[in-house]
Amino acid sequence: MNFALSPEQELLQRGARDFLAHQWPAAAAHTVFHPDHDGYPRKLYENMAQLGWLGLLAPVEFGGVGGTCLDAALLAEELGRAAVPGPYLANTLSILVLRQIGAASVRRQWLPLLAKGAAVLTLAWFEENAFAWPFRPQTRGSIGRFGLRLNGTKRFVLDAHVADGLLVVCTIPVRQTRLTAIALVPKDRRGVTIHPMNDVDRTRRPCEVVLEDVIVPRRSVIAIGSQAEKLLARLQNAAAVFLAADCLGGAERLLEMAVEYAKVRYQFGRPIGSFQAVKHRCAEMVAQIEPARSLLWYAAHAVDALPRHATYAASLAKGHLSEVFSQVAENALRVLGGIGFTWEHDLHIWFKRAQWNRFAFGSPEWHRERVAQECRW
Amino acid sequence: MDLTYPPQYEDFRREVRAWLRRNLPARGHGLGGLEYDDPRRVERAKQWQRKLYGAGYVAMTWPKEYGGQGADVLTQAIVHEELVRAQAPPLIGQMGIQMVGPTLIQFGSEEQKRRFLPKILTAEEIWCQGYSEPNAGSDLASLQTRAELVGDEFIVNGQKIWTSNAQFADWMFCLVRTDPQAPKHRGISYLLIEMKSPGIRVRPLVQMTGERGFNEVCFENVRVPCENLVGELNQGWQVAQATLLHERNMLGAATTTQELFARLVRLAKLCTRQGRPAVEDPVVRQRLGALAMRVEAMRFHAYRQLTTTVLGRPRGIEASVNKLVSTELNHDITGCALDLLASYATQTSESKFAVDRGKWIREFMFTLGMIIGGGTSEIQKNIIAERGLGLPREPRVAPG
Numbered sequence: 001m002n003f004a005l006s007p008e009q010e011l012l013q014r015g016a017r018d019f020l021a022h023q024w025p026a027a028a029a030h031t032v033f034h035p036d037h038d039g040y041p042r043k044l045y046e047n048m049a050q051l052g053w054l055g056l057l058a059p060v061e062f063g064g065v066g067g068t069c070l071d072a073a074l075l076a077e078e079l080g081r082a083a084v085p086g087p088y089l090a091n092t093l094s095i096l097v098l099r100q101i102g103a104a105s106v107r108r109q110w111l112p113l114l115a116k117g118a119a120v121l122t123l124a125w126f127e128e129n130a131f132a133w134p135f136r137p138q139t140r141g142s143i144g145r146f147g148l149r150l151n152g153t154k155r156f157v158l159d160a161h162v163a164d165g166l167l168v169v170c171t172i173p174v175r176q177t178r179l180t181a182i183a184l185v186p187k188d189r190r191g192v193t194i195h196p197m198n199d200v201d202r203t204r205r206p207c208e209v210v211l212e213d214v215i216v217p218r219r220s221v222i223a224i225g226s227q228a229e230k231l232l233a234r235l236q237n238a239a240a241v242f243l244a245a246d247c248l249g250g251a252e253r254l255l256e257m258a259v260e261y262a263k264v265r266y267q268f269g270r271p272i273g274s275f276q277a278v279k280h281r282c283a284e285m286v287a288q289i290e291p292a293r294s295l296l297w298y299a300a301h302a303v304d305a306l307p308r309h310a311t312y313a314a315s316l317a318k319g320h321l322s323e324v325f326s327q328v329a330e331n332a333l334r335v336l337g338g339i340g341f342t343w344e345h346d347l348h349i350w351f352k353r354a355q356w357n358r359f360a361f362g363s364p365e366w367h368r369e370r371v372a373q374e375c376r377w
Numbered sequence: 378m379d380l381t382y383p384p385q386y387e388d389f390r391r392e393v394r395a396w397l398r399r400n401l402p403a404r405g406h407g408l409g410g411l412e413y414d415d416p417r418r419v420e421r422a423k424q425w426q427r428k429l430y431g432a433g434y435v436a437m438t439w440p441k442e443y444g445g446q447g448a449d450v451l452t453q454a455i456v457h458e459e460l461v462r463a464q465a466p467p468l469i470g471q472m473g474i475q476m477v478g479p480t481l482i483q484f485g486s487e488e489q490k491r492r493f494l495p496k497i498l499t500a501e502e503i504w505c506q507g508y509s510e511p512n513a514g515s516d517l518a519s520l521q522t523r524a525e526l527v528g529d530e531f532i533v534n535g536q537k538i539w540t541s542n543a544q545f546a547d548w549m550f551c552l553v554r555t556d557p558q559a560p561k562h563r564g565i566s567y568l569l570i571e572m573k574s575p576g577i578r579v580r581p582l583v584q585m586t587g588e589r590g591f592n593e594v595c596f597e598n599v600r601v602p603c604e605n606l607v608g609e610l611n612q613g614w615q616v617a618q619a620t621l622l623h624e625r626n627m628l629g630a631a632t633t634t635q636e637l638f639a640r641l642v643r644l645a646k647l648c649t650r651q652g653r654p655a656v657e658d659p660v661v662r663q664r665l666g667a668l669a670m671r672v673e674a675m676r677f678h679a680y681r682q683l684t685t686t687v688l689g690r691p692r693g694i695e696a697s698v699n700k701l702v703s704t705e706l707n708h709d710i711t712g713c714a715l716d717l718l719a720s721y722a723t724q725t726s727e728s729k730f731a732v733d734r735g736k737w738i739r740e741f742m743f744t745l746g747m748i749i750g751g752g753t754s755e756i757q758k759n760i761i762a763e764r765g766l767g768l769p770r771e772p773r774v775a776p777g
Contacts, residue, residue, distance in 0.1 A: 316669065
């Protein structure tokens, strides 16, 4: 029984917090709200790559760190605390795909690039139905002498506008049936069109990707059938945990913001934090955040080491933490009052991130139902 | 990160389980205190504690010389967990074991330790807590029960209230005012008072559940020998604060919540909605799912705190967070049960129409009592905000 972080994990987390406090302060996060910003701060990402963060989950032989999902979740918490934009999540999920599939040439080609931050890969997974499962992709592949031909429309493809390649989830005809498959498609292929999906959360850049008679070689199919489906199921759990971690970091940041303000803002001749109406809101945030942190650690640990519990744990964590983050965001805004409602204040950055996090990779409602199913209720 | 116990602890857990299977007096005890109206029940409860102590499962972390075993926190935590799992009745000597015992170990004189500690464990002496007063609830430090030192005795006058188990307790650990001139936190002392002393009158109060759990205790010129003072004179507040930090039965509390939730899920399978088991209703599934998330968060939060304790790291405001979150969660679980039972929810235990012997409505009320007792949720929020977050205290309003 040792339910605590290792000294290395504590060091990783503290280091990330200090680094981001300097390299990505709130003032930097505001810049992504400029209409011309593409949401990919490359200088920050170069530094993140040097620290080994981008290759945290990549195997050591491909230039990565060979870390665990718990390590990645701790980092994701800090990225959430700092509201870091850009393709970190897209790349991390792509690394999880590539480190599990067989094709050695694909791994050799892409993993070192991803770990170095020299390339961006993203999953073209969801379609019109957003993050809903069970998911049967409507994007269809057909195989002929020409190779693989893809047709379909993908949505909520993270950072596709700055990506070099797409991991397209589709179906491919095999004998009488169609099997789920994942195909690696370079973004510059003819027939690939990318439309940004404008989101209030400017720290995230979902895109629509239209595939019209896109032709790639047959070897671009990197996983098919049950292998692809199992891989996507694991990926879904990992993504839920990373999002939950992001929620935790964001909620902590908002709590700090609210408390700091409640100490210095005077009304009726006293700091507003001395009023119970205000201090109880802050205490409630603490009472939500601390147990939720323990739940997150468990979920990340389960994804790493307890495969039979991973789905249950990931849904508990994502469902609960995204709810906590939204509630903390509301409460923080109520503590800050008018100033928190302005564009120039930092709060809206996290408030909007909370809304995005809430629905990405399954809404709280969806995860609650999945918990019910996992418990066989 | 490792959620397994080392083999010797797993062996120990099996041992505890096997012992409980053989020795548990009555299964199926739900939430809440036992009704001790009947002296025979008190006697049976004492026997149960004696038996448990005889097996070596009570206050295992206490030093050997005072009847404990000097065991580690993990061992004790396993026992707590198994007791709750087995739905064992609560210990009648709980107040002694969890509150006054650890206080005496930390602040008591050698004579006090030798005199009191062994009998706490064997249930020969049952303790009650004399803290709250009619005019000192959340503002406990404003308590007014007076103790005047006359010669080598304290003369105690005043009144305590909400005193659980006072009707059969042998001793009370009590906060009294020994210096009315000093600022309120600095004029309080921690006294041990024998309940048989002349001048003590105990009047039972009936709780909203219909049970006689707590009492009003009046003191009229009660003489208490000065060697029954714990710690220094006028240092009682500090002594009492330290006692609050001894509350370490976190795993037991989390397990209680898990057991309660498991019962709720069983109920949801039993009750019907539109002719189908309620558990298949999407609205019910949403509520159960949301509760499961909070219950599991507290389970792993308990493991985290257990690790913190084992590693000897300081604990901050966690006791307040636990108290606030667990009691509110238990109440929400029972509230969900009432919604499942709908109109049958309010049937009493005597009614033949009652489900689960009318337990849920009783527990719904009982859990609300737990939100209030031991520092209300509002007081816990003050503690979290002021000590945990450093938010300023409420300014004092001058009287008049």
